[in-house]
Amino acid sequence: PQIDEIVKGLVERRKFVYLCTNGLLLEKSLDKFQPSPYLTFSVHLDGLRDLHDKCVDRQGVFDKAVQAIRAAKARGFRVTTNTTIFEGTEPKEMQDFFDFLTTLDVDGMMISPGYSYEWAPDQEHFLKREQTKALFREILAPFKAGKKHWNFNHNPLFLDFLIGEKDYECTPWGSPSYSVLGWQKPCYLLNEGHYTTFKELLEETNWDNYGRASGNPQCADCMVHCGYEPTAAVDAMQPGNIGRSVGTLLGSR
Secondary structure: OOHHHHHHHHHHOOOOEEEEEOOOOHHHHHHHOOOOOOEEEEEEOOOOHHHHHHHHOOOOHHHHHHHHHHHHHHOOOEEEEEEEEOOOOOHHHHHHHHHHHHHOOOOOEEEEEOOOOOOOOOOOOOOOHHHHHHHHHHHHHHHHOOOOOOOEOOOHHHHHHHOOOOOOOOOOOOOOOEEOOEEEOOOHHHOOOEEOOHHHHHHHOOHHHOOHHHOOHHHOOOOOHHHHHHHHHHHHOOHHHHHHHHHHHOOOO
């Protein structure tokens, strides 16, 4: 209930805040916030109406979220979207979805392949590593060819990784997660519990147990952004990649 006060305090300290939401309560909550370059609403949308409502198992969620996006944009807020792409997704449908989000003038789109964490209710539609690369190659083909100018909220090297042009290892310490429960043990998708302090997280975590190179079977097919985008960010600082990374920040592909 104090989310507006928390956000206000963080923004005043010039901390960047991405407030994740399914969009259902966003529109009626807008009065609690003030537009700021430091505040972004990140709205969960997994596709167009039929696909998204199926993914969340509730009718009407897509329309409600889109209405909230339009309302937030009209009031000057920054809005991005976050999308999980699963096995069986039609590339053309996802391309149409990106086109639709472009008409909403969203400030960025985040995409990630579905990961088969064991406590997920649906275990049938997660992607294996080679499936991920093939699917994302199809989906992103118009973007990579320069025919589409979708505004992705990603390092371009992470997109290269998704289509198989880069081979990265996971950086499990790259996206630390803290909540009222404490510091999430990596990776949060494995749901291994929490540490009370940051010191415990750093010193008691077996960091070698995460990522494909570790041999951990739970990591074998994972290509999720929380582990691999930090790796891409480090790679972006290499001399051969800096120009492209800066170009993306300035609006060029």
